[in-house]
Amino acid sequence: MKNNLIKLSNTINDWYTENKRQLPWRETTNPYIIWLSEIILQQTRVDQGISYFNKFRTKYPTIKRLAEATEDEVLKDWEGLGYYSRARNMLATAKFISSQLNGVFPDNYNDILKLKGVGSYTAAAISSFAFNEERAVVDGNVYRVLSRFFGLSTPIDSTEGKKEFQKLANNLIKFQEPSEHNQAMMEFGAIQCKPKNAECEICPLNHECFAFQKSLVGNLPIKEKKAKQTKRYFTFLICRDNENILIQKRPESGIWANMYEFPLLESKSSEEQHKIILEKEWLSSFTNTNTKVTHVSETQKHLLSHQQLFARFIELELGELQKIENNQLIIKQQELKNYALPKLLVNYISEREDLLYLLNDN
DNA sequence: AACGCGGGGCT
DNA sequence: AGCCCAGCGTT
Structure with a gap:
């Protein structure tokens, strides 16, 4: 030996x-x-x-x-x-x-x-x-x-x-x-x-x-545990007015802890997620003024080691941006690039020509 | 002991 | 689609 x-x-x-x-x-x-x-x-x-x-x-x-x-x-x-x-x-x-x-x-x-x-x-x-x-x-x-x-x-x-x-x-x-x-x-x-x-x-x-x-x-080698995957259904709202954009900080536990994201609606199933898009009842949460839906994305599949994420993005333009929840931040659009975003969001922004300016300097 | 935690490359 | 990567912290 x-x-x-x-x-x-x-x-x-x-x-x-x-x-x-x-x-x-x-x-x-x-x-x-x-x-x-x-x-x-x-x-x-x-x-x-x-x-x-x-x-x-x-x-x-x-x-x-x-x-x-x-x-x-x-x-x-x-x-x-x-x-x-x-x-x-x-x-x-x-x-x-x-x-x-x-x-x-x-x-x-x-x-x-x-x-x-x-x-x-x-x-x-x-x-x-x-x-x-x-x-x-x-x-x-x-x-x-x-x-x-x-x-x-x-x-x-x-x-x-x-x-x-x-x-x-x-x-x-x-x-x-x-x-x-x-x-x-x-x-x-x-x-x-x-x-x-x-x-x-x-x-x-x-x-x-x-x-x-x-x-x-x-x-060889042998591993015994296989990580089981859960599916999650995310709908992100990209809310902008002429100069600002709405973001929020993620919780201090769970995926992407303490990073930033767009306001997020999570659904329990693909069907429930689809209803969000169709019914658009959430639009009423914006109450007043000219809210326009400028784009609704296809489902983006994003794989983590133990979760499968099915994400859709709804792009909105508002007359004047206001918070939906208290934990949110209204920031200048040119400031977004200073915030740590999950790769899923960076990927989406970089694939959308209308949003690409958010990642660029000036 | 089991689970949660990203993203990417390779087969 | 599945496995693995110069692993660690929490429960």
């Missing part, structure tokens, strides 16, 4: 020195910059996160500068990346370190683990990359490499599986430099031992790999 561990460790380490990508966060040991990259990369592909990383590093070069930002501002910078609680936790942690820790990022695994938004993976990543602490990262890549190489069929999303794989990873890290080893394991999983179409024919471990020898590469 120990020989297998050494073989795996040495081979992947050698593979890494030959095949690693140049990634911007690998050029620093600044724990703040590494933390920034790791939060962005949680459940996010490198290719998707890299432009956000560059934007944040440039705009917020120090943790103090990040701590001075507002939540609205950080959410706007995070717009389009998803899992927005990451941005809110990140800002809260920056404020905490800036005010309570004298701006000094914690320098060890246990203290890093206490930070909001940082779990066992991220604490291991930061403490190994920035401080070369011997803490093994176990992310989706590591689960895949270990389960295939050793033929481990314990579900990786079970408590037992998490303990088993973490323990194995802890044993495996002892043979190399911690930072290099962690980087190598993840890079190997991302480039070579991929979820689909793993390149086993050219894999330096294919002789020792249990999954390859038993033709089980496509079956």
Whole structure:
């Protein structure tokens, strides 16, 4: 068993020195910059996160500068990346370190683990990359490499599986430099031992790999839970007068927490949603004056990891804009681009020629 | 232990 | 259409 561990460790380490990508966060040991990259990369592909990383590093070069930002501002910078609680936790942690820790990022695994938004993976990543602490990262890549190489069929999303794989990873890290080893394991999983179409024919471990020898590469790792999807039916009202537009802030829990949106009617079914369009009784809520419906959209399907959204947009022009509910804001149309909007809304605006000006500068 | 939380790429 | 991605927080 120990020989297998050494073989795996040495081979992947050698593979890494030959095949690693140049990634911007690998050029620093600044724990703040590494933390920034790791939060962005949680459940996010490198290719998707890299432009956000560059934007944040440039705009917020120090943790103090990040701590001075507002939540609205950080959410706007995070717009389009998803899992927005990451941005809110990140800002809260920056404020905490800036005010309570004298701006000094914690320098060890246990203290890093206490930070909001940082779990066992991220604490291991930061403490190994920035401080070369011997803490093994176990992310989706590591689960895949270990389960295939050793033929481990314990579900990786079970408590037992998490303990088993973490323990194995802890044993495996002892043979190399911690930072290099962690980087190598993840890079190997991302480039070579991929979820689909793993390149086993050219894999330096294919002789020792249990999954390859038993033709089980496509079956490992094993997950037991499947996220069930719920359907939701949204009707957004885009209300404008000559210069203003109506928006509202979303609740602090649920999807798109604390972001902004157009006034929203939610229906329990597709039929009920369709009635909104037909009956237009909601129009009476605008009471007086010249309210014109200028456009009613087709249904836009928007997929989240656990919800299917069926959204329609009704575009209205009013003589003078007024709030329908108290929590709403009347803002200048040219200010809309400063508010963090869900991608669903950005997508719709950008596809409608009549609305596109709302996203542009001036 | 189970669930909620985005958006995008790949098959 | 389904799976996965440099996971974490809440209940």
